[in-house]
Amino acid sequence: MLTNNMVLGGIVIPWELMQQSFWPILIEGIKVTIPLTLISFFIGMIIALITALVRISKIKPLKWIFNIYVSAIRGTPLLVQLFIIFYLLPELNVTLDPYPTAIIAFSLNVGAYASEIIRASILSVPKGQWEAGYTIGMSYRKTLFRVILPQALRVSVPPLSNSFIGLVKETSLASQILVTELFRKSQQIGATNLDQIVYIYILAAFIYWIICFILSLAQHQLERRLDRYTVR
Amino acid sequence: MFAVKGLKKTFGNNTVLKSIDMQVDKGKVIAILGPSGSGKTTLLRCLNALEIPDEGIVGFEDHQVDFSQKVKQQSLIQLRRKSGMVFQSYNLFPHRTVLENIMEGPVQVQKRDKKTVREEAIELLDKVGLKDKKDLYPYQLSGGQQQRVGIARALAIKPELMLFDEPTSALDPELIGEVLRVMRDLADEGWTMVVVTHEIKFAQEIADEVIFIDGGVIVEQGAPAEVLSNPKEERTQRFLHRILNPTD
Numbered sequence A: 001m002l003t004n005n006m007v008l009g010g011i012v013i014p015w016e017l018m019q020q021s022f023w024p025i026l027i028e029g030i031k032v033t034i035p036l037t038l039i040s041f042f043i044g045m046i047i048a049l050i051t052a053l054v055r056i057s058k059i060k061p062l063k064w065i066f067n068i069y070v071s072a073i074r075g076t077p078l079l080v081q082l083f084i085i086f087y088l089l090p091e092l093n094v095t096l097d098p099y100p101t102a103i104i105a106f107s108l109n110v111g112a113y114a115s116e117i118i119r120a121s122i123l124s125v126p127k128g129q130w131e132a133g134y135t136i137g138m139s140y141r142k143t144l145f146r147v148i149l150p151q152a153l154r155v156s157v158p159p160l161s162n163s164f165i166g167l168v169k170e171t172s173l174a175s176q177i178l179v180t181e182l183f184r185k186s187q188q189i190g191a192t193n194l195d196q197i198v199y200i201y202i203l204a205a206f207i208y209w210i211i212c213f214i215l216s217l218a219q220h221q222l223e224r225r226l227d228r229y230t231v232r
Numbered sequence B: 001m002f003a004v005k006g007l008k009k010t011f012g013n014n015t016v017l018k019s020i021d022m023q024v025d026k027g028k029v030i031a032i033l034g035p036s037g038s039g040k041t042t043l044l045r046c047l048n049a050l051e052i053p054d055e056g057i058v059g060f061e062d063h064q065v066d067f068s069q070k071v072k073q074q075s076l077i078q079l080r081r082k083s084g085m086v087f088q089s090y091n092l093f094p095h096r097t098v099l100e101n102i103m104e105g106p107v108q109v110q111k112r113d114k115k116t117v118r119e120e121a122i123e124l125l126d127k128v129g130l131k132d133k134k135d136l137y138p139y140q141l142s143g144g145q146q147q148r149v150g151i152a153r154a155l156a157i158k159p160e161l162m163l164f165d166e167p168t169s170a171l172d173p174e175l176i177g178e179v180l181r182v183m184r185d186l187a188d189e190g191w192t193m194v195v196v197t198h199e200i201k202f203a204q205e206i207a208d209e210v211i212f213i214d215g216g217v218i219v220e221q222g223a224p225a226e227v228l229s230n231p232k233e234e235r236t237q238r239f240l241h242r243i244l245n246p247t248d
């Protein structure tokens, strides 16, 4: 057994175990963590856009409801939100698997945070742009969709990419409601190798890191592309 | 053709326009002059409802808006579609090319045929001397060029009235001429224009009528030869003296 381990300054690294565990953990990452992130982020973005538009509008009662939603999500821990939704759905006689339950929780969470980003970037577009839209005869809606949003979304790409990368890591909380994603898989492998559990967690961390590193490269590419409309 | 009656505008407790009456006949050029803070921009913005007056009637013969009553959004949009506005700070759409900026109104608002609009847009660019810049983005242009695109964008919706708010005051001195030249061409072509400006000489050349406002009222109005060369009111005389002799 010792021959398959690497000795580094007195510490014995279970190399073979790490190699054996790498693929099973990575596969859960590709099969569960990444889709969970993508789907939740996609739904979250739709929620965020609607929330941002309602919150900059003058539709009073609706505005308050969305204000409360954003405030509640921002004011409570994601883990608590996850548990509430996990236990609330059965109370409401809704039977859902842990995986879609996690999607609901993450979508609502990312939706609230991203709505703040989108709202701020809409407000950052100069007032003169609204007026330019109005003077060529556009309505509020038309100006919003043709003039303001394209500029606002461009501004919000960097902070939204950060949210996306953040979400990759936050999906590890889904392990707590029994979704077998990247981290829960590591826990399961770790449970049968308790002596070397720390190395399994280091391996999991490493895989998260690789995923996020690739995403941050993609983020840079995207930002570079969007830059061509603006002076730097 | 276009008229304003009893226009009043207040910001908080600051009454900026007390009671303005004015008339713009078809094909005429009106220059508005006045000290800083006298309400020139506010007046111009009230003309196309970018600023909502507290009182007064603004409009064209076939579409008038009475601001003493509750006004429908659609009525404001209708009013705006009849006039084009050129801003001090250009306000071009930064995410669209020069050509797209100009085509946006005719295509998106007026729903006109894209191909025809494109041809017209290129003609307009030719008129303002920027045909070769059609595929550039606004940030790739100088201030004077951006402002000329701004003029072309406003013209593209075929307005009955063109409004200019100090279109050259954000420009470097050497770029002012190219914009004024385009405006002079428009005046010669018979466009109806209301121009807020500090360029006295330019006003003298192109305006049919000069309006001098101060303290929220029209102090003096008339032909440029009278108001600018031979002002009757003391306030006008002082203003002109100051602007023509800035070092006194």
Ligand SMILES: Nc1ncnc2c1ncn2[C@@H]1O[C@H](COP(=O)(O)OP(=O)(O)OP(=O)(O)O)[C@@H](O)[C@H]1O
Pocket (backbone or CB within 6 Å): B011, B014, B016, B034, B035, B036, B037, B038, B039, B040, B041, B042, B043
């Ligand atoms: N949105 C606003 N809210 C509050 N006050 C305003 C607003 N816009 C203008 N004012 C005030 O109205 C007055 C007239 O402003 P306005 O911009 O019309 O003057 P102006 O004649 O165009 O001046 P300038 O030559 O400096 O451009 C000023 O006292 C200004 O502070």
Ligand SMILES: [Mg+2]
Pocket (backbone or CB within 6 Å): B040, B041, B042, B166
């Ligand atoms: Mg002004």
